[in-house]
Amino acid sequence: MQHDIDALMRAYDGKVPGASVLVLRDGEALVRRSYGRADLEAGIAATPTTNYRLASVSKQFTAASILLLAQDGKLTLDDPVRRWLPSLPAVADAITLRQLLTHTSGLIDYEDVMDATDTRQVHDADVLHLLEAQDRTYFAPGHGYRYSNSGYALLALIVERASGQRYADFLRTRIFVPLGMLDTVAFEDGISSVTHRAYGYSFEDGTWQRTDQSTTSAVLGDGGIYSSxxxxxxxDAALYDQRLLSADSLRQAFMPATKTDEDDVEYGFGWRITGETLWHSGETIGFRNVIVRYPRQHLTVVVLTNRNEPEPYEMAKKIAALALDRVAAE
Known part of the structure; x- marks a missing residue:
């Protein structure tokens, strides 16, 4: 299997932006391998401890934070969003936290209303300020689906208000440290740092160019976590037991809540659901990632890459097929 996976990952090997691949079966690593480089300029190779910007794979941690606060009795999933963020306009009156989690709020995408001439990085609080000026939604809350980075940025702010902690600190103290994810961080420039950091690249004009940050890279709730x-x-191990989330919280996170704009994909809380798989991809400038879980088989595939393309979901499914064939042959 390793030889076949190496063949699939050949384009990531050598003096190019790389990738890290993990295949877990019953909590054991069948494959734990990295390819290429985390930092082209410094010539630093990617390793299993290399931390990549997860982009939207971060959303499952935002959702878990909300579920932890619900378990604490600090909020409920059906709270109106304006209970926590009263500066939102009246058009948001009917939006609930559950709808933010499931992309059914109808909120305007903050990327669409940013000032294109402003090159400063946007933060979660800036997303709120942008949405305060919007007097419309794409559809009535709960009556449609539209993938929403805005919703997850607002959820990060709600975590702060309900917990009394900064969002990055909540993640660290309630999720990362308890699970031993000691190098995982919601990165804030000038406040925190990323150990073993992978930098993002795009292939432009025949060469690899560093494209590590954009104006939206500092928004934490929708995509700001770095991990390995x-x-x-x-x-992944914590998603099989109740060391972090209760059985009911896990059930809600993994339960299809809405159909999406893809025929075979539904959405839970920070997870896409396709047949027996739970998965989520993450795409941002310079990074393409995916986690695909097969809970019934206790199989998980993670592919993290520090390049702008290709999107690795299809690659991960091919790797999973190799692993499932091995399991079937045992």
Missing amino acids: IDDLARW
Whole structure:
């Protein structure tokens, strides 16, 4: 199997932006391997401890934070969003936290209303300020689906208000440290740092160019976490028991709540659901990632990459097929 996976990952090997691949079966690593480089300029190779910007794979941690606060009795999933963020306009009156989690709120995408001439990075609080000026939604809350980075940025702010902690601190103290994910971080420039950091690249004009940050890279709730395949193995383990989330919270996170704009995909809380798989991809400038879980088989595939393309979901499914064939042959 390793030889076949190496063949699939050949384009990531050598002096190019790389990738890290993890295949877990019953909590054990069948494959734990990295390819290429985390930092082209410094010539630093990618390793299983390399931390990549997860982009939207971060959303499952935002959802878990809300579920932890619900378990604490600090909020409920059916709270109106304006209970926590009263500066939102009246058009948001009917939106609930559950709808933010499931992309059924109809909120305007903050990327669409940003000032294109402003090159400063946007933060979660800036997303709120942008949405305060919007007097419309794409559809009536609860009456449609539209993938919403805005919703998850607002959820991060709600975590702060309900917990009394900064969002990055809540993640660290309630999720990362308890699970032993000691190198995982919601990165804030000038406040925190990323150990073993992978930098993002795009292939432009025949060469690899560093494209590590954009104006939206500082928004934490929708995509600001850095992590490694080693730390994500710890996260995956916690999704099989109740060391972090209760059985009811896990059931809600993994239960289809809405159909999406793809015929075979439904959405839970920070997870896409396709047949027997739970998965989520993450795409941002310079990074493409995916986690695909097969809970019934206790199989998980993670592919993290520090390049702008291709999107690795299809690759991960091919790797999973190799692993499932091996399991069937045992």
